[in-house]
Amino acid sequence: MTAPTDHKRAAARTLISVDAMGGDQGPAAVVAGCLISAKANPDISFILHGSEAELKALVSKHPILDNRTTIRNAVGVVTMEDKPSQVVRTGKDTSMWSAIESVRTGEAAVAVSCGNTGALMALSMIRLRKLPGVNRPAIAVLYPSSNKQGFNVMLDVGADIKADADDLLRFALMGMSYARNGLDVARPRIGLLNVGTEEHKGRIELKEAHDLIRDHAREAAFDFVGFVEGGDISGNKADVIVTDGFTGNIAIKTGEGTASLIGTRLREAFKYSLLSRLASVLAYTSLMRLRLKIDPRRVNGGVFLGLNGTVVKSHGSADATGISAAIKLAAQLSQNGFNDKLAARVAAALPSEEQAPE
Amino acid sequence: MTAPTDHKRAAARTLISVDAMGGDQGPAAVVAGCLISAKANPDISFILHGSEAELKALVSKHPILDNRTTIRNAVGVVTMEDKPSQVVRTGKDTSMWSAIESVRTGEAAVAVSCGNTGALMALSMIRLRKLPGVNRPAIAVLYPSSNKQGFNVMLDVGADIKADADDLLRFALMGMSYARNGLDVARPRIGLLNVGTEEHKGRIELKEAHDLIRDHAREAAFDFVGFVEGGDISGNKADVIVTDGFTGNIAIKTGEGTASLIGTRLREAFKYSLLSRLASVLAYTSLMRLRLKIDPRRVNGGVFLGLNGTVVKSHGSADATGISAAIKLAAQLSQNGFNDKLAARVAAALPSEEQAPE
Incomplete structure (x- = not known):
């Protein structure tokens, strides 16, 4: 298993990595969802991935959100029509890729996206990789x-x-x-x-x-x-x-x-x-x-x-309420150290000859 | 294909073979369903399979039904717990078997039962046999x-x-x-x-x-x-x-x-x-x-x-309304000569080497 300590540090902070550009309703709905969550839960903070200019304009209106948000600029957007295989090859500049990257590095334990499911799964598989035994x-x-x-x-x-x-x-x-x-x-x-x-x-x-x-x-x-x-x-x-x-x-x-x-x-x-x-x-x-x-x-x-990190997929048509529900779930899973527990559980069920050495 | 002329004759009469004993609500609900259908549709008549004494008592109260019903005595009842394989081996005396037999002989084109689905399918398969090409x-x-x-x-x-x-x-x-x-x-x-x-x-x-x-x-x-x-x-x-x-x-x-x-x-x-x-x-x-x-x-x-004859399975818990709906469907299929048309359709789609000689 890769770097459980990194995951645990991220879990303590409850930092949620959010793809702000993927949904049908655009970044305004995503930011509005983050705002609902920020008000409801003082323990979470955000990395928002997407167009820096657009996101800055949306976030800066709300100090309660602004104080707890890091914006990571990503100019590309994965559309609902994009083929997963293509996104994997050429999607490095997208907000979706960037949101998953924050989980891969251990910065956040959980990513949230309301983008293209197939592309999100393909990227998650390739960038986060499968847990041992999965x-x-x-x-x-x-x-x-x-x-x-x-x-x-x-x-x-x-x-x-x-x-x-x-x-x-x-x-x-x-x-x-x-x-x-x-x-x-x-x-x-x-x-x-x-x-x-x-x-x-x-x-x-x-x-x-x-x-x-x-x-x-x-x-x-x-x-x-x-x-x-x-x-x-x-x-x-x-x-x-x-x-x-x-x-x-x-x-x-x-x-x-x-x-x-x-x-x-x-x-x-x-x-x-x-x-x-x-x-x-x-x-x-x-x-x-x-x-x-x-x-x-x-x-x-x-x-x-079943991956090294958890990815929460919200409906493509999710509005602020929907996105906030997805963030709440992501925060709870992160706070519980969910992915490490899941990894341990799956590893424990492996036939002994397959188990990785300690 | 076996005896299409027999099927056609049955279709003209619109005689429906009904397993009167199989449902959760007993023969009273089945007879009540037949009564609704008899009132709504003057063109259909029934063979009711089950306990002659019980059915006679129920049917004789309603002249509109009595005039158009033949009762065929069958003392056995297939329960919801009976295993299909067992019913096939030992169920010859049951109302379900008897109801399917009326279709097998060409007397009726369609049978209706609200009994045990697995047993009904197994009996239908074995007694009616699959259509050529199915x-x-x-x-x-x-x-x-x-x-x-x-x-x-x-x-x-x-x-x-x-x-x-x-x-x-x-x-x-x-x-x-x-x-x-x-x-x-x-x-x-x-x-x-x-x-x-x-x-x-x-x-x-x-x-x-x-x-x-x-x-x-x-x-x-x-x-x-x-x-x-x-x-x-x-x-x-x-x-x-x-x-x-x-x-x-x-x-x-x-x-x-x-x-x-x-x-x-x-x-x-x-x-x-x-x-x-x-x-x-x-x-x-x-x-x-x-x-x-x-x-x-x-x-x-x-x-x-896909069998030589059509079997309509009604819900086990069907009441008079439900049974009447199943009978209505059975009558419509019978009147349309449904099973012969279906057989012809499936036979026409066979690769030529599999087609039975005319």
Whole structure:
């Protein structure tokens, strides 16, 4: 493992590296998000990467932010259309590259970006490199659920399209670490996504992974609940849902699409008649309360796991609230020394012949 | 193909073979569902399979149903806990077996059951056998969507956990036939589920399937929209979503779970205060209107495709409304001569050396 002491120093300061240029709403929304976070949390400070002139103008208006922000000039911007392979080759001048560089050097423990996911993953992989014992990094998201904390951790949701049994075990360990450090679940319940809960169901690699994860539960202090089904992603059977990136990506997009269809139909239903319009006025606060609970802006932040450093990916369309939620998550992970703990956890699960010498 | 003339005769009569014993709510709910359908549609008649004494008592109360119903005595009942392999070996006396037998003999073109899905699939496979050219049968469901007809056809959602490129082509053709005959979409748009819409994305078999399906679009008169994502299952980009049974099963259960979580949260939000309770009273009709549009009872009926005969699987928990919806779908498919058309469509897509002699 590279330079854990550097990571720890950064964690103590809670310095967050922020790509200020990547999102659809431009640097003003990113700075507004940082401002919300700066007001809410006196312990965090920022490195903002992007156009120095633009960022200076935005930050200098707010002394509470200005005092705690370092601006690092980067003239290039990764767009949503840029190909990951191209960004890796020619993106050295971009704010995204620069934001990851601050994690690579150990200056910050966590980077936040709302830019192009593919490019961010490719850059993170190449610049930060995989942790020892990790073959496939994963993207983890928080999915609204009926459990106590209101969210399940789900991974992988699209870093890669495949995962073998060993990868799925690593995902379980990384997801457990994330649930513990990001959601404060002391003893996470881990479930392996399948088409049925009986042990004989599903693909070969899932049966292998089932036994591997089960055998690590005791040492790693989690509860393995075995196979879970699609309905359990939003349920209360597990706190961590483990799956390959193909299945996970399709599942979360199906869930998002379904939620969005219900939202549309709900609005239509309330527009139907005069009485329903009146009801919608009275129901307004109730509907807002519902929205707060399942608002994607508040559960913002897919997290890249399995690298030397943590990268929080915010939605491309994130506004100030969304960006602030991603920063809050990044700060919590940084303060908990999350990535070092995760690295230790994954390393401990390696077969002994693979373990790096002390 | 076996006895198309028999199938056609059955289709003309629109005789529906109904497993009356399989559902959670017992034969009373099934008979109540048949009664709703009998009142709504004078062209259909029924064979009810199950306990003769029980069914006679239930049916004889309603002359409109009694006149059009044949009761076929079957003393055994397949429970939700029964293993498919066991039902296949020892289930000859069950109402489920008997219901499928009526399709096998050509007496009815379609069977309806709300029993154990695994057992129903296994029995259907073994008794009805696969259509020429079909390697893997598929289960297709209607998924609420924002397109004109309000539903997409999605398949496979769990008949098998795998599908190669050839299977996915057959699914596309079968799904197209279903959209045309079950949803009245003259020229269905077909999408292949993947983690991104770019042609280079996803697994090898998906890229192969992409080209295979594209190459059959013209002859089979559908529009191929290429790769679609999880969010498009409830969207308006395609009318038929093609995927393997593992991915499809997890996707629909994720969608159902998410919809159910939103429903719970919505009810909580409306119970929060006096004002929100009042709003919920006023909003009642709006919410009911919403429910009608996305009510799973009204989109009831997964359909087994790729066999010599069609089997409509209703939810295990289906009530009279749900069962009636499944019967309506079965009647429409039967009246359209659906299974013969599907068989012809799949046979036409066979490589010439595999085609059976005329």
